Amino acid sequence: MLPTPARLCLILTASLVLAPSLAPAKGTKAAKDARVYFISPADGETVTGPVIARFGLRNMGVTHAGDDFAGSGHHHLLVDVDETMQAGEEIPRDKKHVHYAAGETEARIELSPGKHTLQLVLGDTRHLNFDPPVISEKIMITVSKPNGGEQEARATRSVSARNRPQIRSVPAEPPAQPEPPPETTKSPESSDFISRVFSGTK
Template identity: 55%
Template sequence: MKIVCCLALSALLALSSSAAYSQAKPAPKDAKVYFITPRDGQKIRSGFWVRFGLRNMGVTHAGDDYQNSGHHHLLIDVKDPVDPKEPIPQDKSHLHFGAGQTETFLELAPGTHTLQLVLGDAKHYPFEPPVVSEKISIRVRQPAAAGR
């Protein structure tokens, strides 16, 4: 009985560990995600549009499992790369665009911020190889004073 339980547990552990690695969907090697706006180094007032570009893949909704397509995630001031074995987090620094959006209006505090795009699959996992933009840096200026 102990041997059967041990074998069953071993099989379960083997399957669950391989499941963690099987999430990565293949992406074309020439796929590219990038910022249309803003540009790296741009000085900008808060309340600005961020427009996403994608080449050699398609944009779809989260949950739609079409080959060579995914949806955008915008990382704001994130220092560490996303873990390819985990879904992309969803919080104030990891914005999900699961309805297939290709732009967003952002309001950020004055100061220097970094932005990066990551394309996620139907379940929010990064592709393999990851489809990730260059990290850009922008400087958000103080809002204009009223009456000027």
């Protein structure tokens, strides 16, 4: 029996309704309540480069790329990235998308002076976004000029040195010299002279 237009329509509708539930996940399933965040720097912080960033992760584990242990992934730092990441999407590999494939949870990053946005995203064993993506809030930091920072630090140091009470260290008493040994090489004449002086004889 040939399908009537009405029957075709019914089949189409049914397949459309069923499709989402049958569709495979767009990426590795993220653990429930997984959360990635910055331990440091703080949002709005002004830092002197290089920036030390520390990555936090809750309800999932950190592992190296290539390890597909369930509920684990590795960190990626997005620097000044505006594009939104989709579930299952491969995380690019460039200056703005830094992969911490060894499972690092801390990084030292060199940034030009000025404002920058930072965001963390956890990637699966193949550097793909989880489903749903495990992505942090985007933070904004200001990197101050390293020279300015150094001068500032030096200025602070000299001020504190100036304010420091002047305490002159008193040199310790030199160790007492032992009494010179009595002279034993007096000539008989000098001995005679001394005895003469003391006895009043000349």
